[in-house]
Amino acid sequence: MAGSWSNLGRALRHKHYRLYQGGRFFSHTTSWMYKLAVGWIVWKLTYSTTWLGIFGILDQLPALLVMPLAGALTDRIDALKMLRITQSLLLVQGIGLAALDYLDLINLPVLIVFTLLYGIFNAFQLPANQTILPNLMPREDLTVAYGLNSVAYNIARLVGPMLAGFTISAWGTAPSIFCNAIGATIFSACLIFLQTDFKMPASKGRQSRNMLGDIRDGFTYSMRHRGIMPTIVILGSLSLLPYSIELILPSLADGVYKMGANGLAWMTAILGVGAMVQASLIAKRGNVKGLSAYAVAAIVWMGLAFCALAFSTNFWLALVFIFVIGFTASATRVSAMTLLQYSVEPNMRGRVASIYGMITHFGPALGAVTVGFLGDRIGLPAVMGGIGLFTLAIWAWAITRKNDMALTLEVEADAYRK
Numbered sequence: 001m002a003g004s005w006s007n008l009g010r011a012l013r014h015k016h017y018r019l020y021q022g023g024r025f026f027s028h029t030t031s032w033m034y035k036l037a038v039g040w041i042v043w044k045l046t047y048s049t050t051w052l053g054i055f056g057i058l059d060q061l062p063a064l065l066v067m068p069l070a071g072a073l074t075d076r077i078d079a080l081k082m083l084r085i086t087q088s089l090l091l092v093q094g095i096g097l098a099a100l101d102y103l104d105l106i107n108l109p110v111l112i113v114f115t116l117l118y119g120i121f122n123a124f125q126l127p128a129n130q131t132i133l134p135n136l137m138p139r140e141d142l143t144v145a146y147g148l149n150s151v152a153y154n155i156a157r158l159v160g161p162m163l164a165g166f167t168i169s170a171w172g173t174a175p176s177i178f179c180n181a182i183g184a185t186i187f188s189a190c191l192i193f194l195q196t197d198f199k200m201p202a203s204k205g206r207q208s209r210n211m212l213g214d215i216r217d218g219f220t221y222s223m224r225h226r227g228i229m230p231t232i233v234i235l236g237s238l239s240l241l242p243y244s245i246e247l248i249l250p251s252l253a254d255g256v257y258k259m260g261a262n263g264l265a266w267m268t269a270i271l272g273v274g275a276m277v278q279a280s281l282i283a284k285r286g287n288v289k290g291l292s293a294y295a296v297a298a299i300v301w302m303g304l305a306f307c308a309l310a311f312s313t314n315f316w317l318a319l320v321f322i323f324v325i326g327f328t329a330s331a332t333r334v335s336a337m338t339l340l341q342y343s344v345e346p347n348m349r350g351r352v353a354s355i356y357g358m359i360t361h362f363g364p365a366l367g368a369v370t371v372g373f374l375g376d377r378i379g380l381p382a383v384m385g386g387i388g389l390f391t392l393a394i395w396a397w398a399i400t401r402k403n404d405m406a407l408t409l410e411v412e413a414d415a416y417r418k
Contacts, residue, residue, distance in 0.1 A: 014137045016198050017145060023190025024129070025152045027087070030183025032160025033167070034094065036268060037176035038115065040168060040261060041101070043250045045108060050372040055115055056247035060365035062119040063126075063358050071127040071354025072214035075347060079128040080195055086125040087188040093117050094181030101174040123357070130353035134341060136198075146338040147283020150330060154279060157272030165265030218351025227292075227343060227408030230401035231336050232355060234299075237394045238332060239363025241387045242302055245325060246271065247368035248375065256380050257315040270319045274326025275333075282334050288342055291335045292405040298331035299395035306388030310381045333360065339409040 012018055042055050074082060097114045100106050133149070134142060164176045222228045245252075249271070253263035282291075305324035312318040337356065344352045374383045 012148070014141070016194060017133075017136045019190050019194050020132065020136060021148070021152055023187035024149075025156055027183045027187040028153050028156035029160045029163070030179040030181075032157050032268070033164040033176040034118075034180035036161050036164040036264065037168060037173040038111070039247075039250045040264070041106060041111065041173055043254065045111075048372075048376065050369070050376050051108075052248060052251055052368065052372055054369060054372075055111070056244070056365040056368035057362075058112055058115045058365075059119045060361045062116065062123040063361035063365075066120055066123040067127065067354045067358045067361075068215045068218070068351075069211060070124040071218060071351040071357075072211050073124075074127040074131050074350030074354070075214065079131040079350070080191060080198075082128045083125055083132065084188055084191050086121045086128070087184045087191070089121045090118070090184040091181045091188070093121065094177060094179075094184065098174045098178035098181065101172070101177055123361075126357040126361070127350045127353045130337075130341065130356075131350045134349065142342065143285070143287055143338055144283045146334060146341065147279050147281075150279030150334045151276050151283060154272040154276030154326075154330070158269045158276065161265045161268035161272075165261050168261055214351065218348060218355065221345075221348050222352055222355055225343075225408065227405045228340060228352065230398070230405055231340060231409070232359060234296075234394065234398050234401075235332065235336050235356065236359040236363055237397075238299070238302075238329070238391070239359050239361075239367070241367045241371065242306065242325070242391050243329060243360065244364040244367030244371050245322075245387075247364055248371050248380070251372070251375060252318075252380055255375075257318065259315055263315065266319065267322055270323050271326040274323040274328075275330035278327045278330035279334050282331070282338070288339060288410050290406075290410075291339055292402055292409060295332045295335035295339075296395065296398045296402045296405075298328040298335075299391060299398055302328035302332075303388045303391030303395060306384050306391055308388075310385030310388065312381075339405070343409045 038055070039052060042051055045051075070082075093114060097106075100110060100114075133145060137145060163179075167176045167179075222232060246268075249267045250264050253259050253267050254261075257263055259266070285291075302325055305321045305328065309318060309321040309325075312321060340352055340356060341349065371380075371383050371387070374386075
């Protein structure tokens with residue numbers, strides 16, 4: 001992890017990136033407030049880990065169904081315009097759900113509808129976000145930018161749940177939900193200012209005559225690439241179970257450790273601190289050399305942390321293992337996203353980002369249902385141990401593909417930059 005802390009300022013010297021990242025930070029912070037509030041509503045309505053997993057599926061189901069279309073659409077139209085539309089829709093969704101919560105009119109069917117809407121709007125904004133970023137600065141600063149993106153995201157993950165925990169304890173869940181509408185408004189304003197002197201370049205690549213052809217081309221390109229294919233397989237496997245810990249934290253905090261909403265806020269925040277520290281280290285290094293090996297090495301430590309969590313009966317000790325999980329999960333996520341965006345052809349960027357979004361969003365939701373179902377029957381500690389063994393198996397496969405990833409993603413990145 002060679003590099004200098006001075007590298008962290010390289011991305012921030014670009015005014016377009018500063019404006020964009022500022023709006024995104026507010027959006028991420030209020031999104032975490034929203035997610036914690038909705039998770040707490042589900043828990044209080046059902047007291048079921050299985051239902052928490054089901055709502056995780058509903059939140060991310062659009063990632064599987066809509067995101068391929070969103071990625072192909074992003075490669076065709078102005079991504080900034082798409083992002084402004086999604087923020088406007090999230091504003092309406094947040095106000096509507098907060099009003100129903102304030103009036104005590106929320107039940108499971110109502111929450112299901114609003115959760116699906118939230119998932120659809122988010123599915124369209126992820127490929128757009130990933131397409132915008134590489135156009136805001138020179139390619140040599142992208143490694144720093146992706147690291148700082150994750151730092152900002154995880155600061156939001158730290159601040160958002162803490163604010164939500166305090167807000168829910170003092171005034172209930174409605175204000176936390178309404179804050180997401182405020183965050184969407186701030187991000188929309190930043191995007192409007194950004195568009196005053198910045199324009200997204202038009203796509204120069206060949207496209208099919210129809211959207212289905214574009215989607216097919218994106219999958220074919222990704223699966224035939226020696227570096228992108230194993231990276232996606234690794235991310236997909238990790239997303240299925242290890243990454244699902246974010247969605248079952250309410251059950252872990254209250255069901256296992258009996259710490260209530262404050263315990264949930266602590267766990268969510270500590271997971272974010274671990275990820276934030278890791279992302280800072282990746283941004284500090286300032287280049288992609290050795291990033292494949294670093295990501296693979298992190299997987300074994302993630303597996304060991306899950307195994308240790310299975311035997312932890314003390315809440316504060318469990319926070320240490322959750323920190324390690326956040327730290328190592330960030331290593332794989334940020335490294336993979338950086339390598340993919342460095343090596344992918346520009347006209348394929350939206351579609352590859354949509355595949356990344358599908359597996360990293362829907363995978364944890366599907367895993368959360370499995371974890372919830374098993375947790376209600378054999379207990380979450382035993383399930384954590386099983387996840388640890390599964391993660392170690394992923395690591396054993398990943399080390400066989402590490403060289404292919406380094407030779408294609410890292411070398412192609414340098415060649416493309418030249």
